[in-house]
Amino acid sequence: MKFQKTQNNLDYNHPIRPPSTVMKLDRLGSFHQTRLSFTRRLIDDLKYQKSKIEIHQWDIDNSGIGSAIIKIIFKNEILSLIIFCHSINDEERTDRVIAEKWDMTFSLFRGIPNKNELNQLSKNLKIQESGRHNSKQLTLSRANKSQRIFEKVLNDLSIGKQPSQKLINDVGYLVRTTAVYGNGKFGIEDFSKTNGHIFLEKPFQAEMLTVYLVRYFSIELINFLAKKRGGKNSVILSKHLAKHLGVGNATGLGMAPFLVNHQELIHQWIYNRETALSRVYSIKRLDKKTQNRIINYIHQAFKYSLQWKVDDQLQSNKIDKLSSDLKKILQNKELTKFLNFDYPIRTLFDFYKDNITLETQEILNSVFIEPFPELFEDLLNNMGADEKKSVSIDYNVNDILEIIKYNYKWALKIDTTKPEENYCFWYTSQTKLEPRLGITKKDAGIDKQLPFDIAHQIKQTVNILNKLPYDMTVAEVMVNQPKLRNIIKRIITNNSLPYSEIQNNLIGKDMKPIDILRCKLSFFGASKFDPKSNLWTRITLFQGAPLPNELWKTNVNDWLFPNLPNV
Amino acid sequence: MISVSLNEVYSETYKALRSVNIEWSLAKDCANKAKWLAQHGQYFLGSILKTADLYNKKDISISINKNTSKQPLSSALMALLLVEYVSANKITWEGYIDSTKFLLAAMGIIAEEQKIYLILENEKKDIIAFTNDKTIYVNSNLDTNVTNYYCLKKFDFVNKKNTKFTSFKKNKDVTNLNDECWKRLKSMAFETYVPESETSKYGAGY
Numbered sequence: 001m002k003f004q005k006t007q008n009n010l011d012y013n014h015p016i017r018p019p020s021t022v023m024k025l026d027r028l029g030s031f032h033q034t035r036l037s038f039t040r041r042l043i044d045d046l047k048y049q050k051s052k053i054e055i056h057q058w059d060i061d062n063s064g065i066g067s068a069i070i071k072i073i074f075k076n077e078i079l080s081l082i083i084f085c086h087s088i089n090d091e092e093r094t095d096r097v098i099a100e101k102w103d104m105t106f107s108l109f110r111g112i113p114n115k116n117e118l119n120q121l122s123k124n125l126k127i128q129e130s131g132r133h134n135s136k137q138l139t140l141s142r143a144n145k146s147q148r149i150f151e152k153v154l155n156d157l158s159i160g161k162q163p164s165q166k167l168i169n170d171v172g173y174l175v176r177t178t179a180v181y182g183n184g185k186f187g188i189e190d191f192s193k194t195n196g197h198i199f200l201e202k203p204f205q206a207e208m209l210t211v212y213l214v215r216y217f218s219i220e221l222i223n224f225l226a227k228k229r230g231g232k233n234s235v236i237l238s239k240h241l242a243k244h245l246g247v248g249n250a251t252g253l254g255m256a257p258f259l260v261n262h263q264e265l266i267h268q269w270i271y272n273r274e275t276a277l278s279r280v281y282s283i284k285r286l287d288k289k290t291q292n293r294i295i296n297y298i299h300q301a302f303k304y305s306l307q308w309k310v311d312d313q314l315q316s317n318k319i320d321k322l323s324s325d326l327k328k329i330l331q332n333k334e335l336t337k338f339l340n341f342d343y344p345i346r347t348l349f350d351f352y353k354d355n356i357t358l359e360t361q362e363i364l365n366s367v368f369i370e371p372f373p374e375l376f377e378d379l380l381n382n383m384g385a386d387e388k389k390s391v392s393i394d395y396n397v398n399d400i401l402e403i404i405k406y407n408y409k410w411a412l413k414i415d416t417t418k419p420e421e422n423y424c425f426w427y428t429s430q431t432k433l434e435p436r437l438g439i440t441k442k443d444a445g446i447d448k449q450l451p452f453d454i455a456h457q458i459k460q461t462v463n464i465l466n467k468l469p470y471d472m473t474v475a476e477v478m479v480n481q482p483k484l485r486n487i488i489k490r491i492i493t494n495n496s497l498p499y500s501e502i503q504n505n506l507i508g509k510d511m512k513p514i515d516i517l518r519c520k521l522s523f524f525g526a527s528k529f530d531p532k533s534n535l536w537t538r539i540t541l542f543q544g545a546p547l548p549n550e551l552w553k554t555n556v557n558d559w560l561f562p563n564l565p566n567v
Numbered sequence: 568m569i570s571v572s573l574n575e576v577y578s579e580t581y582k583a584l585r586s587v588n589i590e591w592s593l594a595k596d597c598a599n600k601a602k603w604l605a606q607h608g609q610y611f612l613g614s615i616l617k618t619a620d621l622y623n624k625k626d627i628s629i630s631i632n633k634n635t636s637k638q639p640l641s642s643a644l645m646a647l648l649l650v651e652y653v654s655a656n657k658i659t660w661e662g663y664i665d666s667t668k669f670l671l672a673a674m675g676i677i678a679e680e681q682k683i684y685l686i687l688e689n690e691k692k693d694i695i696a697f698t699n700d701k702t703i704y705v706n707s708n709l710d711t712n713v714t715n716y717y718c719l720k721k722f723d724f725v726n727k728k729n730t731k732f733t734s735f736k737k738n739k740d741v742t743n744l745n746d747e748c749w750k751r752l753k754s755m756a757f758e759t760y761v762p763e764s765e766t767s768k769y770g771a772g773y
């Protein structure tokens with residue numbers, strides 16, 4: 001792999017970690033936000049675009065019900081977030097996708113809607129998936145107020161008191177979204193239509209902008225309501241507490257199939273992350289200032305780990321181990337000495353890697369990438385991918401068998417006849433049309449399962465191909481046996497895009513869907529993963545991110561692992 | 568009429584075809600061709616519904632070797648496989664095929680993605696369409712969507728004689744669709760969904 005040498009003494013190319021190391025669910029499920037994550041990219045873009053964010057319309061009453069429009073002015077375009085706040089009972093408030101009512105509903109819109117459009121939006125946004133939506137809408141979303149914190153913060157502010165730092169830190173958000181739909185869902189604009197748009201054509205930027213604006217709205221809303229309730233006695237939320245509030249999100253299995261269905265995109269994200277890492281491992285020398293920055297980021301990661309509290313016992317144990325690993329590293333008197341060696345980052349990582357958990361390894365990797373955005377500007381601008389519809393015509397049976405031998409060793413090792421390797425199946429549920437997991441021996445619906453049994457398909461393919469002439473083109477194989485097309489297409493894609501396949505049995509008993517979710521969410525830029533089971537997790541987005549009125553500042557995007565002092 | 572997105576065209580099409588037990592790969596190929604046709608200003612929805620019906624009644628073939636005028640090769644399902652096969656094996660294929668616009672979509676897709684030059688002729692050897700440098704050109708004087716005997720091959724040179732060809736242009740979306748047809752497609756797609764079991768709900772935050 002070639003890249004430009006920089007002032008950071010890159011004089012060799014550290015090998016990129018192989019897919020057999022990276023593409024395992026336990027590692028993918030240990031990923032954290034990095035400088036390549038989409039929330040971070042959004043802040044870069046908002047700054048670069050000199051975007052202005054302002055409230056265009058505010059028709060919210062004293063109880064917080066009504067509508068608002070937030071306007072985002074870019075160099076050449078205006079977008080707006082349309083917001084409707086509804087009245088719902090506490091018992092109707094659930095943060096899972098199965099809900100039918102929400103405190104707030106949103107849509108990111110191209111331009112400012114006219115009266116008719118606003119009228120349509122007011123009818124359709126509140127019913128979300130059941131509504132029919134407009135092709136000027138870029139996203140569709142909803143959120144609920146946090147029952148743990150919203151009312152307490154409002155009460156404190158209205159009597160002139162700042163809320164407790166501990167409370168703000170423990171929850172981390174005022175509102176929590178349950179889904180942010182994009183890419184043509186329910187009639188909204190297709191992602192392909194953003195082609196050529198300097199900002200929106202990057203993956204998930206419309207969705208991230210929506211969440212960033214929801215965060216801004218949640219802060220404006222609580223300040224507004226506090227003033228209405230407390231009048232002259234009220235105060236607004238202090239800047240440092242406001243900044244420590246992100247937006248919550250509850251994410252379930254709906255997100256999991258994405259990583260299986262979008263091979264090209266997943267390869268691009270993970271390959272770029274690994275390439276960025278190999279570049280920082282290739283740095284020969286670090287100056288004092290950069291050494292200190294790295295030590296500071298490890299400190300920040302350590303403090304973050306102490307403030308990362310979850311109920312889930314397994315994750316809680318992982319966080320405890322993470323804290324103790326990081327503490328050990330920080331207490332090592334040789335730390336500065338390591339950073340003075342040649343190839344200091346690689347040396348430091350190699351010294352510790354066998355004695356720290358995957359959670360710690362991957363948080364360190366996020367730390368190491370952080371100070372060097374100039375080393376991977378090309379990667380930051382290249383997180384999208386074109387997905388091919390046809391299968392390359394250049395392969396024959398022998399080629400496919402060879403690719404399987406090298407790239408699918410992991411699948412060949414699995415005994416697909418064992419019951420535990422056939423434990424579950426994926427299907428789309430009638431309720432909310434979300435993917436779900438069924439238990440093979442218990443549940444109905446296996447005849448409608450989604451084709452995520454990759455290891456099983458690989459083994460069947462080997463059996464069939466071994467009986468065919470080795471020089472037969474795969475096109476001929478597929479035209480005669482169309483059932484093999486799906487897996488042959490995957491194999492060929494994986495040959496040129498090796499980070500496109502999760503190397504675990506996705507229908508096995510040991511598989512934890514939560515790992516798939518966390519991998520994707522880390523690329524979004526999520527923090528404070530808070531698993532509620534193996535099937536869904538809460539997270540926070542944009543915690544610590546700059547507020548809209550700070551976007552012009554230098555180092556505005558320096559907010560990895562935010563934590564509050566004295567918590 | 569109902570306005571739908573290209574993503575909806577893709578996802579509802581493949582699910583609808585899965586509901587009549589069409590292979591995953593064929594259903595997805597068909598969905599990609601439907602999306603391509605929509606992007607290029609061509610109607611597709613009626614042909615998808617008809618394909619599902621014919622497949623159910625076994626009145627359509629998915630064999631490139633066994634097809635007749637009464638049971639033609641399904642272009643909606645098999646066209647992408649066919650153009651790949653003709654391209655990879657450098658052969659001339661002849662046979663009966665229906666809904667030819669899906670074959671044109673497949674030719675367009677492989678031209679865009681793999682820059683392969685193909686030519687489609689009818690029984691009288693009139694050129695129906697050819698691909699050249701990522702673009703498909705279609706004979707504007709002939710009906711290009713009738714079930715008939717066709718010939719598909721790779722080519723080096725096209726003698727266009729005096730025939731007028733027009734290229735299919737992207738970004739002329741036909742995503743305003745007949746409401747009833749769309750409802751039918753969606754109801755077929757719904758058949759692929761499964762009622763949630765109690766075990767599925769366990770731990771999923773209900």
